[in-house]
Amino acid sequence: MSADLAQLVTSIAQRARAASLALAVAPSAAKNAALTRLAELIAASEAALLQANARDLAEAKSNGLAAAQIDRLTLTPTRIALLVESVRQVASLPDPVGEVLEDATRPNGLRIRRVRVPIGVIGIIYEARPNVTIDCAILCLKSGNASILRGGREIFHTNTAFAALIPDALRHAGLPADAVQLIPTTDRAALNTLLKLDQYVHCIIPRGGESLIRFVTENATVPVLKHYNGVCFVYLDDAADAGLAETVTVNAKTNRPAACNSAEQLLVHRAAAATLLPRVARALADKKVALRCDPESAAILAREGIPHTAATDADYRTEFLDCIMAVRVVDSVDAAIAVINRDSSAHSDAIITQDESAARRFLAGVDSAAVFWNTSTRFNDGFEFGFGAEIGISTDRLHARGPMGLRELCSYKFLVEGNGQLRG
Secondary structure (H helix, E strand, O other): OHHHHHHHHHHHHHHHHHHHHHHOOOOHHHHHHHHHHHHHHHHHOHHHHHHHHHHHHHHHHHOOOOHHHHHHHOOOHHHHHHHHHHHHHHHHOOOOOOOEEEEEEOOOOOEEEEEEEEOOEEEEEEOOOOOHHHHHHHHHHHOOOEEEEEOOHHHHHHHHHHHOOHHHHHHHOOOOHHHEEEOOOOOHHHHHHHOOOOOOOOEEEEEOOHHHHHHHHHHOOOOEOOOOOOOEEEEEOOOOOHHHHHHHHHHHHHOOOOOOOOEEEEEEEHHHHHHHHHHHHHHHHHOOOEEEEOHHHHHHHHHHOOOOEEOOOHHHHOOOOOOEEEEEEEOOHHHHHHHHHHHOOOOEEEEEOOOHHHHHHHHHHOOOOEEEEOOOHHHOOOOOOOOOOOOOEEOOOOOOOEEOOOHHHEEEEEEEEOOOOOOO
């Protein structure tokens, strides 16, 4: 069976490589036509998509998944409508392929242009979210890349239902149906094969828990773009507006607790902790957020009768993906920067302050993919950044960082034009 599975995955990769060469030179109009058709198909298939998703949700509940994890798996008519809008938005975005990045003529008359081109074949390994199949397919398609999708078992039926719509859209536009393929199994052996097919696959992007991402990174011979986790911080400065501190922190933590850009850690300036922390903590507690506190913040909350527990050292570096938040008191904005650069995952971190100089120091000093001032970490998202969608949020420092949209799915090549120049 493993040999048969390896042969299947290898065949998928070979066909994806052939499709990628055609897709790389496909006109924008054809790619946009495929996306427009796909948006129509998703909207028309709402009932079937919800039915497939219901099967996944039933299995998730029987397997004892937490409420926040089940929310992450759940499709609703509203979420389907947002997905349709995302597909249409990507269709409306400028095509990055062929964009001229540099154009110069050398003294010897050689014209050298650096132009944006697709990476080639991109494998995406992902777990929970039902929108990922479509997000990845549309971004790869618009940027001229063939994609191989391998979703997790907890969302298998939903992924399969979404993927079944895509060949129709591709054929409608005269594009190769093999440009987007879903590996039709969650067997780990299929993943092991895909990670080694560097002769056909040019990049792997894992989206999921830290254990999945580490497995992919440690076993792939294909280059990997990754983020390990989202240990995201909100820092409340001594010059923070109390109302803003409350609303932004609550949004960053509770809007979607299982999202990677959800805040997991709260830092509060010592000079404002006695007045600021009780208000923010009470609002979080009202939203059923469990607070795990250092001794100083615990003492403040104890005086106010606000529920909390003592934090462990591990809590200060944990991605909870649930209604849990660790709380610490710090001496200054510089101390907050130092804590974040030591304990965060370099994903999304925010400062709440009315002091512009403190904010500028924080924005410059925090070494994360996205740093926010007086707004929620939940905005670290390709759709919110105007990318239409995202294929992931990279915490790498080479090639791409932060939300990965169309441009981040491209490389470049040099086009050199001459009229007989010879090198001496």
